Amino acid sequence: MSQSVTIDNAATPATRRPRVLVVEDHPVNRQTLRLMLGERVDLHEAVNGQDGVAAADAWDFDLVLMDIDMPVMDGLIAARTIHAHEAVSKRAPAHIILMTCATSTSPERDVLSSGASGYLARPITEDGLFAALATAVGSTADDSLTLIGDAA
Numbered sequence: 584m585s586q587s588v589t590i591d592n593a594a595t596p597a598t599r600r601p602r603v604l605v606v607e608d609h610p611v612n613r614q615t616l617r618l619m620l621g622e623r624v625d626l627h628e629a630v631n632g633q634d635g636v637a638a639a640d641a642w643d644f645d646l647v648l649m650d651i652d653m654p655v656m657d658g659l660i661a662a663r664t665i666h667a668h669e670a671v672s673k674r675a676p677a678h679i680i681l682m683t684c685a686t687s688t689s690p691e692r693d694v695l696s697s698g699a700s701g702y703l704a705r706p707i708t709e710d711g712l713f714a715a716l717a718t719a720v721g722s723t724a725d726d727s728l729t730l731i732g733d734a735a
Contacts, residue, residue, distance in 0.1 A: 601624045602642065603620060604635060606631070606661065619709055633655045635649060646680065646715065646716055647677050651683045683705065
């Protein structure tokens with residue numbers, strides 16, 4: 584089951600937190616990402632690629648974090664489908680970062696074939712996660728603490 588949050592598509596990037604879609608079938612991995620991201624982002628979750636595609640069709644996200652190996656529709660097919668839908672509707676392509684545990688094969692080939700922007704290998708670190716988010720919202724990794732960090 585997907586967890587929905589209210590998202591204001593009319594807000595400008597300067598007046599809203601980055602919108603992030605986490606597409607992950609494993610509840611512990613979703614919880615880990617939820618804890619890492621905290622209140623820094625407007626978070627939406629989907630439990631499989633099909634639900635992720637539906638969410639990406641409904642809202643514009645700054646970043647989509649997508650597991651590769653999921654039931655119903657895997658992350659590679661979901662990423663291709665999201666980009667195909669964006670092309671038809673003439674929307675800007677989403678920044679999709681694939682998440683994988685694969686260490687013996689080359690994930691770069693899968694990333695390129697899916698049209699994703701990159702990948703994060705598990706275990707995912709906060710540095711890697713926030714660098715991906717900073718790239719998606721157009722800042723540098725050094726700017727990310729100011730852009731998305733909690734107010735001190």
